[in-house]
Amino acid sequence: MTMKILDPTDERKPIKRELTSRPEHISGVVGLLDISKPRGNVLLNRLEQLFDERLPGVEIRRYTKPTFTKPAPEDLRRKISEECGFVIEALAD
Amino acid sequence: MSTKTRLPSFSLHDMQGGNYDFPNGKTSLLCFVKEDCPTCQLSLPLIEIIQKTFSSVVEVLLIGQDHAGNISMIETHQLATSLLNDDALKVSFEYDLDTVPTIFLTDSVGNALMQFIGFGKQDWIDLIQKLSDITGIPVPAIQWDSYPESHPGCGSRSVEPGIAERLEAESSGSPLRARQIDIATHDDVHEFLFDQGLTDGLPVIPPTPERVLRMIKGSHRDAQEIVADIPPNLAPATVEKIAINAVMAGCKPDYLPVVITAVEAMCTDEFNIHGVSATTMGGTPAVIINGPIREKIEMNSGLGALGAGHRANATIGRAIRLVLRNIGGAKTGGTERSTLASPSKYTLAFAEREERSPWEPYHVQHGFDQTESVVTLFAVTGGPSLVVDQNSRTPEQITGSIAMVMESIPHPRARGDQDILLVLCPEHLDTITKHGWSKQNFLDEIQKATLKPLRNLLADEHSGVGASLAEFGKKGPDEKDLERLVPKFASTSNIHLVVAGSDAGKFTSVFQGWATGPRGSMVVSRKIEG
Numbered sequence: 001m002t003m004k005i006l007d008p009t010d011e012r013k014p015i016k017r018e019l020t021s022r023p024e025h026i027s028g029v030v031g032l033l034d035i036s037k038p039r040g041n042v043l044l045n046r047l048e049q050l051f052d053e054r055l056p057g058v059e060i061r062r063y064t065k066p067t068f069t070k071p072a073p074e075d076l077r078r079k080i081s082e083e084c085g086f087v088i089e090a091l092a093d
Numbered sequence: 094m095s096t097k098t099r100l101p102s103f104s105l106h107d108m109q110g111g112n113y114d115f116p117n118g119k120t121s122l123l124c125f126v127k128e129d130c131p132t133c134q135l136s137l138p139l140i141e142i143i144q145k146t147f148s149s150v151v152e153v154l155l156i157g158q159d160h161a162g163n164i165s166m167i168e169t170h171q172l173a174t175s176l177l178n179d180d181a182l183k184v185s186f187e188y189d190l191d192t193v194p195t196i197f198l199t200d201s202v203g204n205a206l207m208q209f210i211g212f213g214k215q216d217w218i219d220l221i222q223k224l225s226d227i228t229g230i231p232v233p234a235i236q237w238d239s240y241p242e243s244h245p246g247c248g249s250r251s252v253e254p255g256i257a258e259r260l261e262a263e264s265s266g267s268p269l270r271a272r273q274i275d276i277a278t279h280d281d282v283h284e285f286l287f288d289q290g291l292t293d294g295l296p297v298i299p300p301t302p303e304r305v306l307r308m309i310k311g312s313h314r315d316a317q318e319i320v321a322d323i324p325p326n327l328a329p330a331t332v333e334k335i336a337i338n339a340v341m342a343g344c345k346p347d348y349l350p351v352v353i354t355a356v357e358a359m360c361t362d363e364f365n366i367h368g369v370s371a372t373t374m375g376g377t378p379a380v381i382i383n384g385p386i387r388e389k390i391e392m393n394s395g396l397g398a399l400g401a402g403h404r405a406n407a408t409i410g411r412a413i414r415l416v417l418r419n420i421g422g423a424k425t426g427g428t429e430r431s432t433l434a435s436p437s438k439y440t441l442a443f444a445e446r447e448e449r450s451p452w453e454p455y456h457v458q459h460g461f462d463q464t465e466s467v468v469t470l471f472a473v474t475g476g477p478s479l480v481v482d483q484n485s486r487t488p489e490q491i492t493g494s495i496a497m498v499m500e501s502i503p504h505p506r507a508r509g510d511q512d513i514l515l516v517l518c519p520e521h522l523d524t525i526t527k528h529g530w531s532k533q534n535f536l537d538e539i540q541k542a543t544l545k546p547l548r549n550l551l552a553d554e555h556s557g558v559g560a561s562l563a564e565f566g567k568k569g570p571d572e573k574d575l576e577r578l579v580p581k582f583a584s585t586s587n588i589h590l591v592v593a594g595s596d597a598g599k600f601t602s603v604f605q606g607w608a609t610g611p612r613g614s615m616v617v618s619r620k621i622e623g
Contacts, residue, residue: 003282006300007272008291008337008419010328067612069368 029059031067032085040092047088063087094543095211100203103184105177107155113154113169117205120227120313121152122220123197125179130247132193132212135240137170139217142233142433143224150228153309158250160195163477185251186260198223210260211246231412243463243551256304268309268316269302271333286341291419293411293439297341308336311346312353313623320353321360323421324367325428330420331354335412336421342440344413347390348405352412353379353467354621363615369472369607375431376607379473379514380410380442382593383456384466384550386621396595397600399443399477399516410440437473438513443593449519450592454530459618466621471589472516472614478502482521491524492535495601496542499588500581502605506550506559508579510607512587512616518594519600536585543581550579589616 007021023038032044063080066070075091100123104114115121116271123194125138126133139154144153151348153174157163161422167176167234179185181410184541188195192209199221207218209224214237225232251260262269275284282299286292298304307318316333323330332353339352359366359378369376393403401407417423425431431438456467478501482494497512517525525535547570552559560579562569594600607614 001276003276003299004273004302005282005286006302006305006333006337008270008300008334008341008415008421009271010323010326010334010422012326012328028106032383058387069608069613071367078391 017037018021026055026058028085028088029061030064030081031080031081031087032060033072033087033089034062035072035091036065037090037092040068040090043092044088045089047090082091098205100197100199100205101184101185101187102203105179105184107175107177107462108167108552111175113175115154116199116201117152119152119202120150120201120224120273121154121197121199121203122224122377123154123156123199124157125185125193125195125249126166127158127168127250127510132244132246133242134166134291135212136196136217137172139235139240140174141170141172142219142235142612146233147224147228150230151224156184156315158182178247182256182260183264185249186257186264187618189551190249190251190455192595193249194246197251199436204462206508212241212244214240214242258303258306262306262577263546267302267306268303269333270317270331271337273302289452290424291341293418295439297345297415299605299619300337300340301312303468304340305333305336307338308344308349309333311336311349313533314353320356321415323356323360324423325371326420326423326617328420330360330416334420335416338415339412341409341417343404343408344412344560345390345404345408348409348412350621350623351380351382351409351466351468352416354619355409355413355470356416358617358619359417359467359469361617364470364472364617365614366417366421367428369614370417371428371430372474372607373430373432374474374607375439376472376474377440377441378410378413378473378585379414379437379604380573381455381469381471381514382409382442382444382466383447383454383461383469384621385464386466389449390441390600393445394446394459394593398446399441400594406442406444407440408440414438414440427559433545435473435475443516444615445591446519446593450522451526451595455589456589457619458532461618461620467618468621469589469616469618471512471604472607472615473514474607475503476514477604480521480603481599482601483599485524486531488528488535489538490522492538493542495603496581499539500543500545502603504558505558506551506552506556508560508582509610510583510610510613512580512589512609513582514604514606515588515590516602516604517590517592518598518601519596520599522592533585536590538590539588540580540582540585544578545581546575547577547579548575557597 016022034040034044051060106112107354122181136163155174155176156179157176158179163176166350195210199205199206221232276285283296314332318332319329338350392405422427445454457463461467480498481494485491485494550560
């Protein structure tokens with residue numbers, strides 16, 4: 001006799017997400033997202049400097065999450081996706 | 094079930110495999126019996142007489158509740174009456190039987206004309222008279238002197254413990270909606286649950302429909318009521334889903350209202366369980382219970398309150414962790430990303446020992462009535478750290494010792510942005526209160542004892558933690574800045590004090606919080622509503 005149990009999960013089968021294919025060249029707008037962790041700005045400042053040196057045609061825009069402890073607000077995510085072709089999110093400490 | 098109600102239709106087989114439908118267009122007598130019931134045995138000869146007398150007009154259906162017993166009844170009484178097999182008890186459950194024998198007389202379309210339970214001589218005399226009236230067949234001669242006036246019936250098998258829940262879970266009116274998982278005969282249910290990633294690393298109680306149904310009945314809420322959306326998946330947690338995880342954790346049904354309230358509190362924006370779970374610092378809710386429910390569910394607030402050995406403490410804390418893991422999808426290595434974490438991530442729940450303290454309990458301090466039962470959630474990232482002080486004899490001394498340990502958490506130079514949970518043991522409490530100090534007196538003294546001049550709190554070559562000179566601009570801090578006294582806690586309201594532990598022993602415990610305020614986790618208290 002089989003035993004029956006009830007599913008303790010949310011019953012949503014996880015969908016495997018594929019990474020977006022990586023382009024050959026970087027162009028247009030690159031967003032740098034500071035998640036508000038200490039010293040995240042140090043890393044992003046350095047990255048911005050390197051972009052300026054190596055890819056002067058690329059426009060850099062800076063964004064900041066209100067707090068690293070919570071997901072980025074919906075408005076901020078929409079703004080980044082509308083304005084940028086690329087985004088780099090900095091984790092630091 | 095009152096008379097003149099339409100009885101549920103059914104289809105059953107007799108012991109030879111013949112099919113019987115009810116209703117079938119004839120006046121019918123339904124007699125629910127079980128073999129090991131003396132009152133059913135007493136009634137069977139009367140049912141046989143009715144069958145022999147009225148069977149040309151009335152369909153007499155005996156309905157037996159267990160297979161082997163049915164065979165035995167046929168042999169013992171040489172029954173001419175059809176004995177239908179309700180071994181699965183579906184019909185008995187559908188008829189909401191408490192007692193056997195239960196007798197129904199119905200008209201041709203299944204409306205109840207008469208019913209009784211157990212044995213009553215007058216009931217049978219009335220029934221036979223009524224059958225005679227309906228059919229025009231004379232009342233048969235019966236030796237009524239050999240029958241007692243009355244005899245109570247026995248419990249129907251359909252209400253026996255364990256069976257009743259199974260029948261309800263399988264019935265069309267079942268409140269259960271969760272997906273059922275069949276564990277194959279040769280599979281080990283415990284290994285299956287481990288393999289599916291549904292446990293916290295320790296075995297769980299398999300959440301069978303019967304167990305979940307019993308658990309759901311521990312709360313007055315509807316099984317499909319959504320209690321909260323559980324991060325990170327923001328999946329809706331129904332009472333049923335929480336009950337499934339509470340079964341797995343080992344909870345009793347009485348604990349369910351506490352677990353539900355804790356889940357509600359955990360999923361508020363103020364508590365911010367997503368951040369608490371995800372932080373590399375390693376956070377988890379400490380569940381603190383106040384009010385009368387502590388006694389009802391036997392929460393431990395005394396000896397070993399923070400440790401193992403008490404079911405309510407162990408399983409309530411574990412249940413909310415399983416809710417997070419299984420419903421919310423917060424799994425270690427997924428969004429749970431603690432560098433080290435702590436054993437508290439398995440479970441951490443205890444009660445305040447309110448009766449041992451002259452001070453108002455935690456929930457009363459925070460605006461609840463003494464008679465209300467309340468769950469408080471505190472985001473713990475470390476501890477318990479012990480304050481070991483067996484020597485202090487004055488309130489000032491013991492307060493000083495506790496302040497010194499509190500000051501070291503999470504770092505002696507850390508200031509301001511944190512809550513702390515202080516679990517004060519009775520012996521230390523007695524020393525603090527012996528000259529009448531109030532709780533606020535004590536908290537104020539902690540604040541005073543942990544004041545430090547900024548000079549002592551600067552980051553330096555010994556440790557990078559502390560105030561940075563850069564905060565004071567190019568000029569740096571002046572002498573006045575350096576002498577300024579900085580409190581350990583933003584205010585005494587950041588110190589969350591409860592009393593717990595045994596009468597013997599001078600060991601107070603301190604739990605470290607996470608970042609507090611709107612950007613971190615704030616302590617949340619909720620009334621338990623049943």
